[in-house]
Amino acid sequence: MSSHPYAAELSLALAAVHNASILTKSVLRSLKNHVSAETKADSSPVTIADFAAQALLISSIHAVYPSDQFLGEESADALRSNDTLADRVWDLVLRAKALHASRSQNGLSQHENANAGAQTLKFPASKEEMFDLIDLGGKGEQTSEGRVWVMDPVDGTATFMQGQQYAVCLCLLVDGQQTVGVIGCPNLAFDVEGPLGQSRLHEDLVDEAGYGVVLSAVKGQGTYVRGMTKDGWGEARKVELSTLPEKKLEELNFVESTLGKTSLSQEEHKAVCEQLGAQWPGTVIWAQQVKHVALALGSTDVMVRIPKTVDRFTCVWDHAGGHILYTEAGGLIKDFNGGDIDFAQGRHIAGERNYGMVAALPSVFEKVERAVKDVLARRL
Template identity: 65%
Template sequence: MSAPYAGELTLALRIVHAASLLTKSVLRSLRNNVEAETKADDSPVTIADFAAQALIISALHAVYPSDIFLGEESAAQLRENDGLADRVWALVQQARSQFSDVQHVRLEKGSTTAEPALSFPASKDEMLDIIDLGTNDRTAEGRVWVMDPVDGTATFMTGNQYAVCLSLLVDGVQQVGVIGCPNLAFDTQSPIGQTRVHEDSVDESGHGVVLSAVNGQGTHVRSMHADGLGEARRVEHQQSTKPLSNLNFIEATIGKTSLSQPEHRAVAESLGTKWPGTVIWSQQMKYVALTLGATDVMLRLPKGKDRYTQVWDHAGGQLLFQEAGGMIKDIDGGDIDFSRGRLIEGTRNFGMIAAMPGAFNKVHRVVKEVLERRTR
């Protein structure tokens, strides 16, 4: 008898692998100088974002036609800009040609398992409709695939770290998470916690790694190759005896955030450690760094309860860290609620704290102390 969600995991790994190769081919063809369009919220989006979302939803919809999809992108800009749509369609056709034959995903050392070809849109119009299947906004009931085809578009454009993200929510709960890191130079055989993650630690010649988790079944990391995936290795953290003063806090690019970074710094310095320890722009790459033991603490302390964050920035990545033994709670100690649609709102989950159990309570206590000073 197969483990729960075995089929979903196998397909998700295959899709994220293909989307990772697709996005990295864009980087290599344009020599890490990717142009971006600007969305209505002023955030950047590239042809790789659109094409990867089309690939992901098309392949999933062919196998699970009754499932719901929630993605970051919509086809609105493509419908208004035929030239841009043509460029995205050309990229999808390129991927279709690359993955049209039976591929092989190496699941165990010394063996291969043949997998059927992925499904792709048959026309440009069908591609636009498929991208728009991801514009749903409900996650509380049923099976919902949440995706961010390129998390960290700004650093993707410069050839630094980014993530290809896919997660399955069932009745608002994370069940499967798969995150491809096409630019991450990480030796999957090295001890967990021994390798740092940096924006410029780029896998120039290879295809990076992919991490996956299923609820209750642990987290695994695999190398990605042009023809498939390497052997799965379970991510296991040793019981930490690290002093609080040695904790490594991960942060986004300094100053470019609506979070309260001065309070992030105050927490770190109250624990006697330097801030920041690691700087990574992509939110999902922060979860990858935590999962791989490359950093120890992530804080998201908003300036007020009107602040929100998007579900695709956290679904899947949180499951990776939790299945590797990590803890993630909001500032009040509650679990993060993925059942409220596209947004994780500050009124329901105020902020986030992520750390391994040995450090979590101490970090949480200092966070509360620092925030109490805000209200005095």
């Protein structure tokens, strides 16, 4: 077993995210990239893949670390009140379990490329246990104390439904600090062995035949990317953004949400970009965690998040995991006051504590930060 801190947690997280990634990709392929959704109380969409993936993630981790806590985007409330929906999710879990059993019998395992400390994946034993496991995350509230696994089983549900980019996200917080982050991008066609920063990530850069990539980071140990296959993952490549050539300000590629479909102030995002002489929008990506991945892979250079009001919050599962991928690769992420993002606030990262975000490489960070402050000053 590796002597690196959190080696066992990383190995298990890689296996769990891989398992959930294969499940979500199977849903896309079986439904030919036309996935229907339920509507949650906040009007956002959720699919059978969201529920099933969260059940798989929590089941495997809870079996190994029963005292750890969880916080996830989904709860089982909709499943408990809708037998048809619950049956569809349970069928997905059973299919994932059968596939895992088949691989094990044939001598194949998600752990074949992992650390020796990898644990055997666990699955819910009943539909009711599946509900309870999902609710361990969905009913989770605190992130400030102890070990808490934060997850977004499908970040970017809207683009997932269209067969575009999405992410399966998992992050271990220890006393509110990101410690292990693993994010699977099953649809991302990225050349793991190619030069960093050479390919622009976009919604339709889809790995049609394969299973995309998985990125991981452990605090103080760097960021790595691996190609995913149906049965495992390839060799890890360390991502070091410091090796990229320094860009002029006008060459910076900003990553932006789908135009007009965000509650952030895109007009001010545009103003920041134009003040630096760069073209806006640069790379347009819907899923927040895929934006973090794009930054970590050097496929884009800058992210700004300017809320329209100070009381706006963002969800912790939209950033935990992706944030550590970028910072361990060499990037910086701060709020508008120069503070670190606080992941100990529970389900939300609140504007009162962390107003806005700036993400960029150290070589240009201060210039981007100044441009943001100049734009915000025009509000007065």
